Amino acid sequence: MQQTIRNTLLEYRNLAEEDIATSIEGTGSGDEDEYAASASAGSPRFQDRVQPNSAGFVRTTGFLGKASVVRWIEELTTKLVIYFARNILNTKLSGANFDEFHYGLLQQCTYFLGDNYLYHFSVFRSTGSYPTMFDKTGDHSQPLEKEMADIFVNSYFFTVHPMFPILSEQEFKMHYEIYYQTAHYPSEVWRNILHVIFAIGAIHTLRTNAQAGVVESDHVMFAFRSGALGRTSTFLVDIPSLEQLQWAAISGLYYLTSYHINRAWNLIGLAVRFGHTRALHLVKSNTDLSESEQELELRVWHAISSMERFICVFTGRPSSLQDRFTSIRFPRTVELTFPGPLAYMASLETQAAMAAICPPSNVTTRATSSIPPWTIFIRSLHLDLIIAEALEELYSPCTVNRTWAVVQNLVFDLDRKLTQWKDDLPPGVLDLSPASERLLPMHERMYLYLRFYGACILINRPCLCEAQQLSNAIPSQSASSKRMDQDAAVRCLSAARNLIKLLPQNVQPVELYLTTPWWCILHYIVQAGTILIIELSMDIFHLPNETENLIEESSFVLRWLQALSGTCTPARRAHISLSRLLRLALFKIGRDNHPTAMQFMDEDTSMGPLAGPTSTITFSPQSFIPNTVSAGWQE
Structure with a gap:
């Protein structure tokens, strides 16, 4: 061995x-x-x-x-x-x-979750039957109590839905109220979608402590109940309906929000293929659909496309989307309206009552905002195109067949496009000041900010290299080319540092989850922290006068990861991984006893089993860094 x-x-x-x-x-x-x-x-x-x-x-x-x-x-x-x-x-x-x-x-470098994590839950280990707590009667599980269900549903539609509008909020909530009043629902697929929403809402509720009694296993049970989690696929159909496509997409979204990245990758990719099967990517010249129904199909397609772009950055894998085959326009900045449920028609009186009881969650906020509704979603779609181009041009196998000068020019052009995208945003979209409370919700604006800095890191990352590496490979590199490398590397580092500055100085996880996109904030923290540690490992070549600041900022990342670990297993894994790397990087530059860094590093960074749920993490007792004499380490 x-x-x-x-x-x-x-x-x-x-x-x-x-x-x-x-x-x-x-x-x-x-x-x-x-x-x-x-x-x-x-x-x-x-x-x-x-x-x-x-x-x-x-x-x-x-x-x-x-x-x-x-x-x-x-x-x-x-x-x-x-x-x-x-x-x-x-x-x-x-x-x-x-x-x-x-x-x-x-x-153990990954903070993503896999099936080993799920095996800690009895639901996943079962043979495929519903857990006894669901109390099946005539194949109809007893509904979740309404008060808790409302919390989960509102959490989903307020926090995740604005970025990925897979459903019609108005239509869904009509069916939802009818279901709780009459026990009738449009279809099994609709009820499965409901349970995925419960699962996503349960994760948010757990992270924000919004309701006592919610535990980590709750979202896994709801996912199992929806059919999104199990031993066999429930998504194999011939010609999928729009509802079946939405089910696959929202199930992929659940796995994205819970950091089960491979499962998210598979289901989001399936949703894209379902969309292609239904020709959602093409303009329909003659259709019986109403204007709102057409707009919904547009949003569903762009939502799954945006999810696909997002998961491609997470994994670095090639996209199943090819923009040259897509002809539909971007969605409009309008709210969708439906005369009544599309798949299940209730009485007009009931429809009116349901609309009054459960209005769309963001209508009030958007009605008082000077920014049109769905601006964040549409602007993020434009950003998706720049990110997709960066992935194709800078991170594909064919990139290595180009010259370094070509890569430098691609980096420069893409960074210019990114800057132009930011300059074209409506006034106030990126305003995070206290006076901006009447604008769109803070977590939506933070979503754009995080994605902007994340894209800047991604675009300029190829030039963040060690000097010796480039010197060996390009012995006659011109002075102007070296300046281009230096400028791009500094842009990459500056984006990471600016991203970290978005995090509150008061380290309170609940506050962070309430004011940021809770389902992806961890990714951006890890991305920025990794970039800073990479620079430290390069002996601070690009920012030689910023050593102390870079160490402090890296330590701040560890402090946040440490705080988030209490209710988030992926954050716990990320904290261990980055603690290991920072410890090695500081050891390399002779700053291994830095007091702030030592304070927030994980106490035990030794190699141990992959962590399960946060309450069952165990580690081996051996020291992380071997003795420098006995192990043969040398400077």
């Missing part, structure tokens, strides 16, 4: 050396400039290849492309481990324990 692990590390190092050698092979003269050197000189390395059980293709997560922050964590882990263990690798297994440590560590 030790020899296998050792061989894996050696193969990875040889692959890296081979890649650098390839990148500087041009004419063989050793005087290549940026117009001759391959894009492999910079961060696009390894995008056209994969090696099992190495960064980017670890058994516990599957393939992750270079755009994924988990891939960045894996590669930084490998880089630091090889840096400290270079002498061990050149001797005869004198550091076998260290090799084992790294091999296991690489599998």
Whole structure:
């Protein structure tokens, strides 16, 4: 086993050396400039290849492309481990324990959840039957009590629905009230959608402590009840109805909000294919649908498209969308209105009563806002196009076939498009001051801000490279080209630092979840923190006068991850992973005893089992950093 692990590390190092050698092979003269050197000189390395059980293709997560922050964590882990263990690798297994440590560590870089996490819950371990607590009678489960159901439904429509309008809020809430008054519902698919909404609402309620008695297993039970969670697929249909498409999409959204990324990837991709089957991506010239129904179909398509873009950044995997095959317009900034339920018609009196009892959750806020409704959603769709272009141009296998000069120009052009996107936003959309309370909800505006900084990091990340790496690959790089690299790297770092500044100084998880997109804020915190630790690991090459500030900001990230860990297992995993990396990076630059960093690092960053639910996390007692003498570590 030790020899296998050792061989894996050696193969990875040889692959890296081979890649650098390839990148500087041009004419063989050793005087290549940026117009001759391959894009492999910079961060696009390894995008056209994969090696099992190495960064980017670890058994516990599957393939992750270079755009994924988990891939960045894996590669930084490998880089630091090889840096400290270079002498061990050149001797005869004198550091076998260290090799084992790294091999296991690489599998635990992810903060995503998998089926191992779900097996902690009895619902998932069951044979496929409903849990006894659901009290099935005639195949109709007893409804959740109305007070709790209202909390879950309103949480969903207020926090997640504005960014991904998969459903018609007005239509759904009519059916919802009818269901609780009469026990009748339009279809089994509708009831399954209801339970997915309960599952998403339960996660939000748990995070914000909005209701006593909600525990982590609740959302898993609701997901199981909806059919989104189980041993066999419930989504295999011939020609899907719009309702079945919505069910697949909202189930994928549940997995996105709960950080089950592979399941989210599969279901969101299925929803995209369902949309293609129903031709939602094409203009319909003759249709019997009302204007509101047509607008709903537009929003459903763009919602699943936006989810697809989002999950592609999470995973670094190629998108199933091709914009050249899509002809429909963007949605309009109007509220949808329906004369009554589309799939189940109640009496006119009942419809009026339901509309009065349960108005759309955001109508009041938007009615008093100077910003048109759905502005955030539509502007995010424009941002999606820039992100999609960045993924295709900078993070695809063909990128390594370009020259470094081409990559630099792509980075510059995409960053310019991103800046123009921000400049074109309506006044007040990104206003986070206290005087902006009459604008759209804070969490919606924060969503745009976070996505903007995340896109800036993504676009400029290829130029965040070590000086020696570029010098070896491009020995005759021009001064102007070096300045382009430096400027892009600083933009990447500045975006990460500005993102962190959006986090409240008062570290209160509930406040954060209420004022940000709670279902993705962790991703952005990890993304920004990883970028800062990457710079520290490079001996602060791009920001040499900011060492102390970068350490303090990285520590602030750890402080937030530590606080979020109480109710969020992915945050707990991220806290451990980034604590490990920051400890190694500080050790490398001789600042391993930094008091602030030590205060917020996880106390035990040793390698241990992947964490289950927050109440059952255990770790091995061994020290994270081996003794520098016995393990053969050297500066």
